[in-house]
Amino acid sequence: MQIKRKDVHGNLSESYTYGLSLVATIIFMTRSVEVAGLATVLMALFIDPHLSVLTDDAVLGKVSAGSFRKYIVYMVIARIGGTLLAQLLFLPCAHLIAMLAESV
Incomplete structure (x- = not known):
């Protein structure tokens, strides 16, 4: 299913998935917020306190x-x-998300 790309919003991987599958885009839009929130919480719990103590x-x-x-x-x-690892995983994961979303 081809979709026009004129109304693409959000992060890069969401935009790429938008071109692959509409169903994947809907699923990805909800999950990407959860993943970003979890990453922020984990960074606040593990990285920031250690860096603060080390700075002190x-x-x-x-x-x-x-x-x-x-x-x-370091x-x-x-x-x-x-960031480089994310770039390597970007296309395979976007295609995997689109494939899984279409099979659901």
């Missing part, structure tokens, strides 16, 4: 500035790596 320790001198910088560099590398 660096300010108080309990952790060296070099160790703190190394941790920040966090940046992890975010870039996660």
Whole structure:
């Protein structure tokens, strides 16, 4: 089923799925909000508190500035790596979502 792309809103993967299947788009629109919310909660629970404590320790001198910088560099590398991994998984997962939605 081909759908016009003129009214595409939302994130990139939702937009791509919109072109694959209308049913997948409806399912994906509801689930993408849940996944983004869960990711935000997990980051707030696990990453932010650790970084806050590490920042306090660096300010108080309990952790060296070099160790703190190394941790920040690792966090940046992890975010870039996660973004690259997401790009690799983007098309296969969008097609899988469309296929599963059509079979339901």
